[in-house]
Amino acid sequence: MSENGYILEMNNITKRFPGVLALDKVTLKVRPATVHALMGENGAGKSTLMKCLFGIYVRDEGDVILDGQPVNFSGALDAIEHGIAMIHQELHPEPHLSVMENIWLGRFPIKGIVVDYKKMYNDTRDLLERLNLHLDPKALVKTLSVSQIQSIEIAKAVSFNAKVIIMDEPTSSLTSDEVDHLFTIINDLRSKGVAIIYISHKMEEIKKISDEVSIMRDGTMIGTWNAADLTTDMIISKMVGRDMSNRFPPKTNKPGEVYMRVEGFSSIHDRSFQDVSFELRRGEILGLGGLVGAQRTELVEAIFGLRALRAGKLYLDGKEIRVHNSTDAMDNGIALLTEDRKGSGIFPVLGVGENTYIAVYKRLARFLGLINGRRCNELAEESIERLSIKTPSIRTPMNSLSGGNQQKVLFARWLLTEPEVLLLDEPTRGIDVGAKYEIYTIMADLAAQGKCVVMISSEMPELIGMADRVMVMCEGKKAGELEGDAINEEEIMRLATKFMV
Secondary structure (H helix, E strand, O other): OOOOOOOEEEEEEEEEEOOEEEEEEEEEEEOOOOEEEEEOOOOOOHHHHHHHHHOOOOOOEEEEEEOOEEEOOOOHHHHHHOOEEEEOOOOOOOOOOEHHHHHOOOOOOEEOOEEOHHHHHHHHHHHHHHOOOOOOOOOEHHHOOHHHHHHHHHHHHHHOOOOEEEEEOOOOOOOHHHHHHHHHHHHHHHHOOOEEEEEOOOHHHHHHHOOEEEEEEOOEEEEEEEHHHOOHHHHHHHHHOOOOOOOOOOOOOOOOOEEEEEEEEEEOOOOOOOOEEEEEEOOOEEEEEOOOOOOHHHHHHHHOOOOOEEEEEEEEOOEEEOOOOHHHHHHOOEEEEOOOHHHHOOOOOOEHHHHHHHHHHHHHEOHHHOEOHHHHHHHHHHHHHHOOOOOOOOOOEHHHOOHHHHHHHHHHHHHOOOOOEEEEEOOOOOOOHHHHHHHHHHHHHHHHOOOEEEEEOOOHHHHHHHOOEEEEEEOOEEEEEEEHHHOOHHHHHHHHOOOOO
């Protein structure tokens, strides 16, 4: 630890890319035995700063001091060996290896000329017990849940005797119980002197777990505050540089007549959704609430033709339709924005333009199936302007855009199909508060135009702030509907646990 009490100091870090000043003299100082939250809108520079720390990027200016000594890491392995570990938002374990093999990968204990599996097992068992993680060291990772895989990454970081652990959106795919368990582990690490750099957009988590909060905006460090001194509105204002007391756009939509009717939808799987019926009106945002495992995603995927039904009927504008696959759904004016943006949404190495118009290729085909390239580019440019997508050009690879802009590209893609019904599965997951407002505005505009919107959300404020009506599911069943003043956290939670034993 340095004389001024910091385990880590990043002073005046500057990073330039061609035509872009990504970091402008950013300073971050972290104390040992603390949780230091790092916040900012997507594109604020958080990831770039951490990559400069971790040796993935070479900084152009500035210095890094770890435990009182200047350091300049040549890469991730160098950083790890010096006591800095990073748990990425996107987990990439080796699924066909065991828990212990994933933890010690690249540094298996050797006895003679062979791997000492007995020592590896014992070391893993002791490590997991120390972290109160109830995992079998020999279990294959492919059999584990997301939260268990994340626990393995934490155990791996601890096994390196890390002084600083970076956690990037660690709770984005966890249930509330799993979040509580993660916080228990974090508190234990803090008590042992480990510093945690905690990157998240979730205000409630930040206030609950953090000691200090640093906020970035547009490649600069706005400042650092004690977490106890900050309110949610203060954090939002500092992140976006404007007053965000109105976190949701004003409602100008007026729900009209019933357009879609789902009648008796039952999955072929007994443990999935059963006998679900509901109606959706034109110009309405219908929220789908419920806890993890309520089968909301499975229900909307069935509407889109991605899951088989044992029973059920679907009506659009009073006429029964049959949807056997996604093509049938699209032909009937139904669009689905999936929950997993990176896994089943974007084509990361393709350009923004291709990602935008890929759903309407068939419509743009000319003689002999040749694609009208000029018209494709025109549509992409129009979509970028319409949705205010921040990208250098339509040829920019999708994986270089922020999460919020990637999400807007996916909205643009589906809007080009001219849908009447939009099924949105966690449409703002993993994006910052400023980008959320832009997504909310798009949704509100669509509803005002008379489009039908179904929004799955696990965030209570989002359901309450955006939905005209909320249908809550529990254990695969419809637990009830809420409308008007009845849409509140207590009623949603009451229905979300209605059928639980």
